[in-house]
Amino acid sequence: MTTFSDVEFVVRTIAQTAVDNEKYFGDLDSVVGDGDFGYSLARGFEIVLKDWDSYDRTDVSTFLSKIAIAITGRIGGTSGPIWGTAFLRAAATVKGHSEVSGDDVVPMLRAAIAGIMARGGAELGEKTLLDALSPVADTIEESIAAGDSSERIVSAAAATARRAADATTPMVARRGRAAYTGERSIGSPDAGAVAVAVILEALASRWGNRTA
Amino acid sequence: MTTFSDVEFVVRTIAQTAVDNEKYFGDLDSVVGDGDFGYSLARGFEIVLKDWDSYDRTDVSTFLSKIAIAITGRIGGTSGPIWGTAFLRAAATVKGHSEVSGDDVVPMLRAAIAGIMARGGAELGEKTLLDALSPVADTIEESIAAGDSSERIVSAAAATARRAADATTPMVARRGRAAYTGERSIGSPDAGAVAVAVILEALASRWGNRTA
Amino acid sequence: MKKIVNDPQRFVPEMLEGLALANPDTLRYVPEYNLIMRTDAPRDDKVSIVQGSGSGHEPAHVMAVGKGMLDAACPGDVFAAPPMDYVYETTKLVNSSKGVLLLVNNYTGDRMAFDMAQEMSLADGVTVKTLFIDDDVAVQDSTWTVGRRGVAGNFFVIKAVGAASEAGADLDEVVRIGEKVNSVTRTMGLALTACTPPAKGSPLFELGDDEIEIGVGIHGEPGRRRAKIMPGNELVDTLLEPVVNDLPFESGDRVALMINGLGGTPISELYLAYGHAHKQLAERGITVARSYVGEYCTSLDMAGFSVTLVRLDDEIEGLLAAPAEIGMRIF
Amino acid sequence: MKKIVNDPQRFVPEMLEGLALANPDTLRYVPEYNLIMRTDAPRDDKVSIVQGSGSGHEPAHVMAVGKGMLDAACPGDVFAAPPMDYVYETTKLVNSSKGVLLLVNNYTGDRMAFDMAQEMSLADGVTVKTLFIDDDVAVQDSTWTVGRRGVAGNFFVIKAVGAASEAGADLDEVVRIGEKVNSVTRTMGLALTACTPPAKGSPLFELGDDEIEIGVGIHGEPGRRRAKIMPGNELVDTLLEPVVNDLPFESGDRVALMINGLGGTPISELYLAYGHAHKQLAERGITVARSYVGEYCTSLDMAGFSVTLVRLDDEIEGLLAAPAEIGMRIF
Ligand SMILES: Nc1ncnc2c1ncn2[C@@H]1O[C@H](COP(=O)(O)OP(=O)(O)O)[C@@H](O)[C@H]1O
Ligand SMILES: Nc1ncnc2c1ncn2[C@@H]1O[C@H](COP(=O)(O)OP(=O)(O)O)[C@@H](O)[C@H]1O
Ligand SMILES: [Mg+2]
């Protein structure tokens, strides 16, 4: 069900969305952060797009590792280690698999989440992108268990991500630069969580037309 | 006709007007100058007001010299030397006179004008306060020759000063900081010339009520 | 946005190139890793000192490279910690047989990049230690756990460890000194205006015509609270009070006092602030033995300033007084 | 207005007091005449060097007082030449048996104050000479007769005459050197924003969000023309071109290159400008032998910069390289 080309489609959509939303993501980060989140992601992922054909595609794990190295090498700030770790952990989950399937998706996502937590020390509810990623993993798990089509799974995940991102608005930031402003972080959503929602919405809207 | 108290009244009105118009004169100087003209005059003349009773009043010449020294000691920029020289030259004109009369006014003013020209090298038509002072001297001379009352003399002088100040608007500044902007000095009046007009208008409006 | 900038993405590399061109004898620019290093680094008779951090804080840290200060600075993009690869490569480039000390201002992104880079370097057999600088008292009572931020006080840590390493101290000794200086250094800043990152092109936050931001960070992060503009002396008191009370600094102490400009405030105003701070400290019985007025750690073009105090003892005072020569210079 | 200021009328005295408090061993503040002088001045083994000018150009000139530079600086209020009495008193205070050199940036007000003060000092038997600095090429083809303005290039004149006087040169020799340096120094500046004098409380002129002012003076006087903001390299070219062509500087020349910040522009941007200017000069066959990047002569909080070139020969280069120690310092 999940093929190599689905993995490529997901990675490419993440990269394209990051590049397309440079300004928007930056503006979100400037409300209580330092405004560089959009710039950082875009600089990393534009390299992914530029060198797209060059990444070793021996297997999914190798491919995702190469992507991880490419973005950690270029993305600075908090996002470099965070996003790089996420890709590395997802890659490690399917190491040695010649094929990946829909059943690998949730373990990969959970591994990415655990990696981010280990790297940055954040827990759920501290107003970071984890607050969008974690509910998304739950939704996908449920949707797969319910036997949903991949279209339905992705669109359910996108809806959850958006709701979860919105739900970060009333939270007090306890991680990242936004935490320095304490109570003043209340009232605007977390930039990372919104980015997760925007990416999943992009995946959902393009899923039907993905090249197999 | 001109008494010591008239001289005191004139000096005091100049001083008060300079202090009252600090901001206005500064704004005029900031159009093409550096904005400090109001500040400079005010800092000098506020001392004149503060120490008013202390100036040696042996005779008019001594009195004006003391005023000159007080303001040159405090006013910086171009205005310190210019206004100080004007007072010094006016004082020198009546040196040794135990009394001064209306007939001394024009020679004193002409001496002040000549002093300013010598000090700063400016000629008429170069968009400085000379372009107001010089016509004022002419008007006073004519008005005295016509046998006018002191009220009429002063109000004629004020009207001339205002016309002359307005007439500096189309001029190209060739002296002072405004000259650096060349053609761009066209379109706004010279700050120094306007100050002369404002001072003469203050003299005219208070002349009737001056304490003898 | 009105700045001296070409392509915003080239802002940092072009600045670094200019810095190296202005100091051809002493500084080298390595474009692959976006770093500035001393032409004579690494020297095996001294511990190599490296500071990494986001850019936008100039003269920190690229202009603090030179004799008696840093051996290399490894800046990321504006306000972004450097990618860990750059830190890793920098560490290898300046690897000395006496070891490498990485100085890091305490921020999540920087910590992570340096932790990862240190792990990789250690695996390669490079002797490397990391020292986190956290002098900002503005954020002490907050709810997150990464702890205080590192701000302008890092100058003193750099100066002290730079002098110690120049004098031949070994890595443990250099670390001891750096930790000691950090432990007696406290800073707090305020912003009169927001700053404009070249890539964003507009101010990071909005401040009203009469508003200031107290406890601001050096990345344009808003501070802890807003207030109305107040007379200069009160601005100074607003910062000095929490700084003094935090360590606390007490009567009889000798201190270094720094008034650091955040980028857009003229040095004339900084000296005015210095005068008041100096006198306030004197009233508390605190003696200013060394003074620092100017820009040390900025936030791009932000108007505002920070106040830093360092409690001196003979050791620290000697290290601060040692000669040094860096890219940021006058003559 | 958001500035570190108490009573605007006390802005200059409070700044000077801060400067003296920060440099107790080397600088003395004389409040009666609003001046800063070296604690060891006058010294009878050297010509005393004094610069007077309006304030608002810091570090010029009060922070350029010290060994190898000025013996005293006699500043007026912001952007106003000092009252002639102050100049006269300063001259008497630093009177040395080798004489006094008054350095004056060429402006009407300054010229008049110094001419008058010089006359008074000469009458008192003080040996005093005056040297007018006029490096600004922006105003060369104008219609007034006071001539070019003195701007950031005055740093080089101060440095050279300071070094010469420190080496024991007599007054005539010091004057010769100062005139020589002035004659081979050229500057032009541009503003990205207007500046705000504390006493006025609002910007001196209005510039649109995308407008710049080319050929601006250091007193917030508007320049010769307005233009739209352009990329950093073009900003540099806009200034470099007229500066190079004025002397002119030619292939084979060795020069000092200064990128001077006007007060509100961060040093990161200045280094970016430096890099481009350096490369442009190299393309013309002009070698930058000495580089200066930072704030030397500002216009309060104005954003913008100026470019200065000095044609070097062995004599000038040696004088610029001589050691000096001033209030504006880093360590
Ligand atoms: N400790 C952390 N763990 C996980 N995510 C984090 C952490 N800190 C910040 N983030 C996420 O990173 C985003 C900001 O990224 P970025 O702008 O690159 O960081 P910074 O500029 O603070 O270094 C935040 O919106 C948040 O979602
Ligand atoms: N050379 C000169 N001779 C006479 N008056 C002058 C001269 N230069 C300037 N002024 C007058 O002085 C006014 C500006 O004074 P001020 O602001 O004190 O000078 P600045 O700031 O340029 O030193 C001008 O408006 C003009 O009237
Ligand atoms: Mg950020």
Ligand SMILES: [Mg+2]
């Ligand atoms: Mg003026």
Ligand SMILES: [Mg+2]
């Ligand atoms: Mg950042």
Ligand SMILES: [Mg+2]
């Ligand atoms: Mg002036």
